[in-house]
Amino acid sequence: MLELQFAVPMAGAVICNLNTRLDPNMLSTLLNHSEAKILFVDYQLLRMTEEAIDILKKTHSKHPIVVVISEHGSWCEYESFVAGGASEFSIIHPNNECDPISLNYTSGTTSRPKGVVFSHRGAYLSAISSVFMRGMGEMPTYLWSLPIFHCNGWCFSWGVAIVGGTNVCLRRCDPKVIFDIIVDHNVTHLDGAPTVLNMIVNSLSTNQKRLSHKVEILTGGAPPLPTIISKMENLGFYVKHIYGLTETGGPATSNLWKPEWNLLPHEEQMKIKARQGVKSFMMEEVDVKDPITMESIICDGKSLGEVMFRGNTIMSGYFKDLNATEEAFAGGWFRSWDVAVKHPDGYIEVKDRCKDIIISGGENICTIEVESVIYSHPGVLEVAVVARPDDHWGQTPCAFVKLKDGVDVDGQETIEYCRNRMPHYMAPRTVVFDDLPRNSTGKVQKFALRDKAKLMGSLSY
Structure with missing residues (x-):
């Protein structure tokens, strides 16, 4: 997958990372919607892929060429496929930096997932931002507890390469394996949703290992609970909270820590760490606004508004869905549908989804x-x-x-x-x-x- 994050765009194509947990029906729907020409699939997911292809055939829809990442099988095999390529092939650069680089499907919590079109420019800026946002130095060792199908791994698929990092990959998130790999490979960074953090802190104590160094972890996707953050830090992790959506290319804000907060009681520190923070330097504007008047809310930590974004790292739009695109950008801002407050220091704190209040x-x-x-x-x-x-x-x-x-x-x-x-x-x-x-x-x-x-x-x- 990491190779393909570079190889597909270099071949002048658009990469579409699909969720490994999809069922055959949804997989066939997305393959049809994306008009995929080639599908790379790990051998462990081949049966599900074959079922999805059969569904496409029954509906007389076009289906992609399947390339299996395995050493055997009846399908075209990945290493043989790569070996058969032209050794003198020249990189196909985009005609325009706003040309699409990826199609990322949202998680679809309430309906069929929407296809988010992300540009070369957006990916480039987000990759740089992702590295600076977490202060990642040269040659880190990055553990992929975060799926690449989430916004191209929050753009760390490209960002880790910028700083010459080493990638360590997982087939699944197993707390024991995570601790073993951190110790064996001296992992410096990993990321994941609060679900991953919850899995780690509630794992068997016999599976947990004492960490000889602070391991930095970004969490986002949902507001983390202060209790979870506290337990993670007791295990030897340094937790930083970021916020973003598929439509923002991943992290768009981060909870930049202020030195004076170190003097606060531990419980208060954990509450502050759960805030979504301030915009990344690659995002033009982030604000909390009244969704009707479009006026900025008062920075009092109490008044509620909707988080809205502007900038070059925002999606180009939803694939084949003009109505949804226009709705998302109504008023000239990208609307997150997240309800938040803004504190006197300008830090935002998401309180809920609009529909969940x-x-x-x-x-x-x-x-x-x-x-x-x-x-x-x-x-x-x-x-x-x-x-x-x-x-x-x-x-x-x-x-x-x-x-x-x-x-x-x-x-x-x-x-x-x-x-x-x-x-x-x-x-x-x-x-x-x-x-x-x-x-x-x-x-x-x-x-x-x-x-x-x-x-x-x-x-x-």
């Missing part, structure tokens, strides 16, 4: 804040909070909780735990213990949980 009795409740409190309970492994309809209050918080193995906690105890740590109107009135549904990239499918909460009906009569 709970309005109870006229009060706005940010589900992330409620989730953070519930997660601080020592028996909780995962949590997601959504709105439950209520005839009196309009909506009330409903918490879906997954407990750690061997823990026995009831719903009323969880509710009381929250009421002792936050205003009562913010505490959940319903607690459901169950596994959390996730999409192919590991994000919690809150729309499915909202449907479940809706079927419960109103608590008030």
Whole structure:
């Protein structure tokens, strides 16, 4: 995959990294939508690929040439394919720096994924930004706990090469393997969503190893809980929080740490680390605005607005979807659909997705804040909070909780735990213990949980 991040654009083509967790139906849909000509596939994913190709054949759709990364098989094989190329081939440069370099499909938490078109210019600037944003020095050793299908690995697929880094690859995120590799290969950097951090901190203590050096880890994709950050740092990691979307080419802001914050109590430091921070120097503008008036919100850490972006690292648009593109750029800014506040020092802090805000009795409740409190309970492994309809209050918080193995906690105890740590109107009135549904990239499918909460009906009569 790392070779192809360079080889495909150098051949004058557009690279489209597909999620390895897709099912055959979705894979066939994206292959058809992207009009892919060649599909490179690891041998372990070949059966799923064959099923997707069969679906395309049955619908009389064009299907790509399949090149298998393996030493055997009936399909065209990768190393033989490469060996058969022209040794004197000249790099095909883009005619214009705004020509597309990649097509990246969003994770599709609520609907069919959209294809984000990313330009050569955007990729170039984002790759440079990614290295500077984390202060990555020369010749780092980078562990790929972050999938490359996420925005070309947040552009680190190119960024690590800028500083002459060594890439260490994983087939899957296994905490024991991660610790072993860090120690064996002296890994300096790795990245991942809060799900990866959660997996590491909750791994068996026998699988965890003492780290002889600080390992830097960027986390993004969802706001990390302060408790998780604290546990990661106790294990020997240095956590830095970034924020961005597929449409921004990956990291667009980072929580730049101020030296004076080192003097604050540890708990306060962890809360600050969960902020999304300030724009990268390659992003022209990042602001939190009223989505209707387009006026900037007050920097008081309380007023809510929508995070919006402008700059050369923003996507060119959605492939074959003009309406969605125009909606995303309505008002001349790229709209994230994330609700946030802006602190007096200019740092932004995302509170929720627009659709996830709970309005109870006229009060706005940010589900992330409620989730953070519930997660601080020592028996909780995962949590997601959504709105439950209520005839009196309009909506009330409903918490879906997954407990750690061997823990026995009831719903009323969880509710009381929250009421002792936050205003009562913010505490959940319903607690459901169950596994959390996730999409192919590991994000919690809150729309499915909202449907479940809706079927419960109103608590008030």
